[in-house]
Amino acid sequence: MFPMPVAKASPPVRALYSLALPVSLLVWLAPIIAVALTSIRGQGDIMAGNYWGLPREWRLAENYGLVFANTPILHYIWNSFRITIPTVIGAVSLSCLAGFALGIYRFRMNLLVFFVFVGGNFVPFQILMVPVRDLSLQLGLYNTVTGLVLFHVAFQTGFCTFFMRNFIRDLPSELIDAARVEGASEFQIFWRVVLPLVRPAVAALSVLIFTFIWNDYFWATVLVQGDTSMPVTGGLKTLNGQWVAQWQLVSAGSIVAAMPPVVIFFLMQKHFIAGLTMGATKG
Amino acid sequence: MSTPFATLTTPARPPVAGWWARHQRAIAPWLFLAPAMVMFLVYVIAPIFQSIAISFTDWDGLGAKTYVGLANYVELAHDPDFRTSLVNNLIWLVGFLLAIPAGLALALFLNQTVFGVRLVKSLFFFPFVISQVVIGLVFSWFYDPTNGLLFHVLQFFGAPRIAVLSDARWVTYGIVAAGLYPQIAYCMILYLTGLNNVRADLIEAARLEGAKGWRLLWHVVLPQLRPATFIAVVVTVVGSLRSFDMISIMTQGGPYGSSRVLAYYMYEQALSEYGYRMGYGTAIATVLFLIMLVYIVFVLARIWRQEKES
Numbered sequence: 001m002f003p004m005p006v007a008k009a010s011p012p013v014r015a016l017y018s019l020a021l022p023v024s025l026l027v028w029l030a031p032i033i034a035v036a037l038t039s040i041r042g043q044g045d046i047m048a049g050n051y052w053g054l055p056r057e058w059r060l061a062e063n064y065g066l067v068f069a070n071t072p073i074l075h076y077i078w079n080s081f082r083i084t085i086p087t088v089i090g091a092v093s094l095s096c097l098a099g100f101a102l103g104i105y106r107f108r109m110n111l112l113v114f115f116v117f118v119g120g121n122f123v124p125f126q127i128l129m130v131p132v133r134d135l136s137l138q139l140g141l142y143n144t145v146t147g148l149v150l151f152h153v154a155f156q157t158g159f160c161t162f163f164m165r166n167f168i169r170d171l172p173s174e175l176i177d178a179a180r181v182e183g184a185s186e187f188q189i190f191w192r193v194v195l196p197l198v199r200p201a202v203a204a205l206s207v208l209i210f211t212f213i214w215n216d217y218f219w220a221t222v223l224v225q226g227d228t229s230m231p232v233t234g235g236l237k238t239l240n241g242q243w244v245a246q247w248q249l250v251s252a253g254s255i256v257a258a259m260p261p262v263v264i265f266f267l268m269q270k271h272f273i274a275g276l277t278m279g280a281t282k283g
Numbered sequence: 284m285s286t287p288f289a290t291l292t293t294p295a296r297p298p299v300a301g302w303w304a305r306h307q308r309a310i311a312p313w314l315f316l317a318p319a320m321v322m323f324l325v326y327v328i329a330p331i332f333q334s335i336a337i338s339f340t341d342w343d344g345l346g347a348k349t350y351v352g353l354a355n356y357v358e359l360a361h362d363p364d365f366r367t368s369l370v371n372n373l374i375w376l377v378g379f380l381l382a383i384p385a386g387l388a389l390a391l392f393l394n395q396t397v398f399g400v401r402l403v404k405s406l407f408f409f410p411f412v413i414s415q416v417v418i419g420l421v422f423s424w425f426y427d428p429t430n431g432l433l434f435h436v437l438q439f440f441g442a443p444r445i446a447v448l449s450d451a452r453w454v455t456y457g458i459v460a461a462g463l464y465p466q467i468a469y470c471m472i473l474y475l476t477g478l479n480n481v482r483a484d485l486i487e488a489a490r491l492e493g494a495k496g497w498r499l500l501w502h503v504v505l506p507q508l509r510p511a512t513f514i515a516v517v518v519t520v521v522g523s524l525r526s527f528d529m530i531s532i533m534t535q536g537g538p539y540g541s542s543r544v545l546a547y548y549m550y551e552q553a554l555s556e557y558g559y560r561m562g563y564g565t566a567i568a569t570v571l572f573l574i575m576l577v578y579i580v581f582v583l584a585r586i587w588r589q590e591k592e593s
């Protein structure tokens with residue numbers, strides 16, 4: 001293990017480490033702690049520059065009540081769910097199929113198709129922006145949830161296929177050979193042999209894509225205008241423009257907007273990190 | 284199972300198999316690939332070429348496109364705003380790369396097995412899970428020159444106040460610092476996973492030979508962390524060239540365009556109150572794409588080598 005485990009170190013070093021750990025965590029998370037505290041402060045604390053002390057006026061119910069009652073934030077959040085969940089289902093499904101094709105079969109174009117998915121996944125969004133916006137306008141999908149979902153599904157399919165193909169390729173090939181000997185059709189091999197085995201990959205991709213799409217801001221600004229289909233990232237930006245210097249409201253809104261991916265992360269941490277760090281240990 | 288595939292193949296194999304049975308294994312992969320390929324071609328691959336085509340035209344997004352040849356690129360070459368954006372992209376790139384050593388340092392600090400360290404690790408990772416919009420808002424408030432935290436800190440040390448986000452000298456560095464916050468968390472988690480898989484026997488052998496500290500890290504540990512470093516470099520470079528959210532939230536490219544990067548300048552030219560210059564915007568996007576293409580080729584070449592080995 002590197003570095004040397006502190007358990008083997010001298011008592012002063014051990015004490016220092018167990019002190020440094022919480023202190024550094026506190027410093028690292030200071031911005032987030034400040035936001036959480038500010039979201040329950042009153043305007044008086046904000047004006048007085050009281051960021052770190054306990055709130056002098058507790059305005060938890062008032063601030064969050066104001067955010068929920070006076071702004072369309074619930075509507076934005078609802079939109080974010082309507083965009084994020086279908087995208088997760090769509091991108092993961094398409095990539096299961098494509099990853100199966102690229103991970104199991106040997107054919108001449110295999111690597112080329114794979115490289116198109118991997119390479120496409122890295123392109124800057126701006127090179128896609130004008131044609132995708134134009135296409136959405138022509139299909140009548142500009143300013144709709146469907147328009148955003150279709151684009152997100154297509155784009156995320158690149159990364160998901162990359163991930164799925166590598167996962168499926170590492171499955172033991174004996175399983176597939178055995179199924180073929182028993183006369184299973186190709187679709188049966190996919191459905192009954194491979195799909196049950198890729199559940200960990202599906203879980204990892206689902207939480208990752210959920211977070212990526214929930215936090216998307218660029219495409220929301222390009223493909224959506226006004227409040228009807230706006231997700232919470234774009235909505236928060238609009239609200240920020242209205243709440244000039246009312247940092248307690250900005251903070252409360254930010255916390256509400258950040259909550260869903262945070263909850264998902266803590267519930268499915270293992271899968272999230274497994275997905276994010278794929279390839280960090282081999283190759 | 285009542286799928287069309289199943290009904291086609293379940294009958295006991297006749298002496299001469301049907302057309303589908305004979306060709307199934309050649310056609311099946313393309314059927315499995317079709318939905319993903321169609322979506323990817325329509326929304327990702329085709330738009331790249333369409334954008335490049337539009338960059339040779341003058342177009343407001345509605346009327347007819349007028350072919351103008353290289354005029355947009357000639358204009359770019361003399362556009363001071365384009366140069367500012369390009370320089371800022373370079374600052375982003377170099378600044379963002381600091382996330383890699385910083386992430387490694389954090390990972391080394393946290394790679395212990397003391398009580399509660401698992402929770403500490405996931406809390407350190409926290410900033411990455413939160414939207415850049417939220418991070419951007421938090422840092423704008425930090426930099427707020429009348430009442431922000433930075434103001435109070437500077438005041439405490441008796442330093443003059445800096446309006447980071449409205450000072451052309453500081454603004455890009457200020458936004459890069461905000462962008463580093465989640466990026467360091469990302470690199471940290473990559474290195475933590477890498478450190479988890481470092482071979483203990485090699486470390487022990489090196490320790491027996493008397494290696495420790497920096498030498499051990501440099502000669503034994505880091506070489507084993509190469510895959511993690513590779514991914515960290517890729518995601519950091521791509522992240523720095525994609526920077527858009529933070530700029531849009533914190534400064535909208537200001538003051539006077541001094542914090543623009545290519546991604547933001549492109550958006551501004553093509554889609555904002557400054558007018559709908561789609562041709563000029565796509566020309567900027569094409570330049571950005573070509574820069575990114577260098578990295579894409581670099582990544583694909585590496586994957587290619589790995590595939591050849593296995």
